Amino acid sequence: MRARRVTALGGAIALMVSLGACSENTGDDTGGVDTTKPRTGAIATDPKDSLGPAPEVPGAAKGGTFYILRENKISHMDPQRIYSFAGLMGSQLYARFLTTFKDDGKGNVTLVGDLAETPGTNVNNDCKVWEFKVKQGVKFEDGRPITSKEIAYGIARSFDPDLTGGPTYLQEWLVDSPQYDTKWDFKANKTSLPPGLTTPDERTLRFEFNKPRCDLPFAVSLPATAPLPADKDTGVNLDNQPFSSGPYKFTKHTPGVEIVLERNEHWDPATDAVRHQYPDKFVWSLGADQAAQTNRVLAGTGNDAAAVATGGVPSELIAKVTGDPKLKERMIVAATPNAYRLSINTARVTDLSVRQAINHAIDRTSITKNLGGPYGAVPMTTLLPPTTLGYKQFDAYPAGDSGNPEKAKELLAGKTQNLVLLTSDVTSSQERATQIKNALEKAGFTVTIKTIPEDGYLDTVKKKDNPYDIWVDSWAADWPSGASILPVLFDGRGIKAEGNSNTSQLNNEALNAEFDRILALDPAKQAEEWSKIDERLMKETAPAVPLYVEVVSLAHGEKAGGVFIGSIFGWPSFVDAYVKQ
Structure with a gap:
């Protein structure tokens, strides 16, 4: 994987992008969404853009349980193995990465530092050497501080051939070969790091490449850079119980049935420019198909009033939803990439x-x-x-x-x-x-x-x-x-x-x-x-x-607020989600 759609300008990177429009339903009856409408984005060059707390969501309130309805089990929950849209967007609740995107839900995105203070420093202005400084005050769910060591370990374990499924940009770039798992053996080197990856001190992560890798700030926004202490690495079993660095942590996981995430008391909003912690809990309820999900949230009985149906409104229910103004208000229509x-x-x-x-x-x-x-x-x-x-x-x-x-x-x-x-x-x-x-x-x-x-x-x-x-x-x-x-x-x-x-x-x-x-x-x-x-x-x-x-058309209960379709992956984002009181 070799993406290079950026221009190095000193220590900063300029970016012009084109994305599909993603927004709440505007009320037109055609359902037409402009799939070609251009959008612009940038990489933040001012460290203040990477600081928290994230701007408050108008009308948002704290408390309650937010429900996410999905038909099937998510492929992987282990950050180093995630590469599905549901996994990528869902992981934002319990994992943090070196960088991440600020997204207004309308296609306007800005890459900011997440665990890092900025989206990275291009040390020699040649895209071959990059450094990231870890924020102070970022912590795991058990209260211990997140340092460069745990971030580097997370990247290193992505080389493990048993942990397949995730993106391979960093692995291939570090060893300069698509056959990364044969170039560096994670199992034989668990106490060391892949070539080109070092931690000069507890707050500094350094990447050195043989070739220019100008897209690195983007690549480290993917879950492979989620931190993990070595003593919490359970191998393939981490899929069942990831170790949290985000605003929520796993408290219950019945694979294929239910996932319960509750507030991580050690997450500090002052360190996070993107996420909120409005609901007390997020509950993934698995099993219902598209039609059942949609009918449940539209009926809005009990817990379903605070739920979003991620399966999308099936074609046989489109006329029902769009033909009723009150139901149509609870429909999000968005073109995706x-x-x-x-x-x-x-x-x-x-x-x-x-x-x-x-x-x-x-x-x-x-x-x-x-x-x-x-x-x-x-x-x-x-x-x-x-x-x-x-x-x-x-x-x-x-x-x-x-x-x-x-x-x-x-x-x-x-x-x-x-x-x-x-x-x-x-x-x-x-x-x-x-x-x-x-x-x-x-x-x-x-x-x-x-x-x-x-x-x-x-x-x-x-x-x-x-x-x-x-x-x-x-x-x-x-x-x-x-x-x-x-x-x-x-x-x-x-x-x-x-x-x-x-x-x-x-x-x-x-x-x-x-x-x-x-x-x-x-x-x-x-x-x-x-x-x-x-x-x-x-x-x-x-x-x-x-x-x-x-084109995504989602229905949600009348108490489910703050959900939008992410501009990068075209799947619901929950970083602003809240339960209407």
Whole structure:
């Protein structure tokens, strides 16, 4: 993963980003959300921007229990293993990172220091040496101070091959190799640190790289930099009981059923520029599907009055919610940067013409209609979402509104092609899989659907030797950068046994070289190049079928306040959440 969409200016970094609009419902009846509206952000250069407390939320009150409804278990709760949207946004309640984003919920973001006093110091102005100074007064849930040692240990344990699932930017950059777990053995070096990572003193964390890593301030905003004392490391079992550095701590966890977070009395709001601690508790209630979640919060009986339904309003209930002004007031509609695609396993589906036929066959309109139309998804035909800098609209395989099965048959030229389609057990995912199967079979494919539990889905599709041909993936840039999409998803040099973001397993030497060429350009010149390589990827390799950009429509109870859709990952943020009294 090699994103570099920033410009070094002395010790500061300037950033211009483009994000989808994320806001509360404005009341229009079309449901149309501007998915291309540009947004700007910056990296804070004034240390005061990283100080707490976070500005008070108008109308917010302390007390009560806030409920979060979700259908399935979250893949991972261990910060070093988190890489799902639910995990990334949920972890903000109990974990802190070196940096984080201030987000107004409308696409305007500022990167600030979280555990660090600032978003980092570019020591030699060459992006090869970075230092972060840890804030005073930050503590763990047991009251002991957080120092550079525990942050460094958290990063070190992300090298453990048993702890797969999380992002791998820091690991790859520190050892200068995609095969990071073979370059530095965490299990054999638990009392030391990876090469390039040092702690000169208890408040200083130092990174030294062989190559410029100008995106480091962004990369350390991910949960891999969450601190952990070595004596609290329970390995794979940390998924069940993470050790808190944030405003809330785990007090109960029944996997797949319920998670209870209560206030961490050692969290100091004066050190936190982003989070609040309004509710007494957060309770994740797992098991209800989209329709059940939505109906519960709209009825608002008992605990559900202070709940948010994270599954989104299903298409069959859109008319009910939007047709009632009082219910529509409790609906949040937001375009997100999340782009969905049908990934094609190029290691199994090796014939380019077959991959092209799959592209022609897919019926995007039926899929987006089933997701709620403009309240759920907007069709796309490019790998880059429209909000990406350098975006250019094109359609390499015109399929019309309902697919082009005849063109697909022409490409298959009478060949019999069997495909194994993987899906999770989430209701909406199974419905989408059925639509994909129907479209492909109209074009002459034979499709077998295989279903696995949602909490194992991500880990499965990231395995190199998984036995599946196609599945639906989604991706939002890990920070506001177009360069953190295509190289991450399609550079084949980093493919390993498991934990791959390049789930299509594409390894094209010419395109790999193009990634290197573009990333070496001045950032201001990269944008147009990414649109060119987007088109090349689709025409020359067809590693996936672009499907749609997600629009989130959530319902919440009348006592649930402060929730907005995060601008970076397009999932509900709870840092401002409160229970209306």
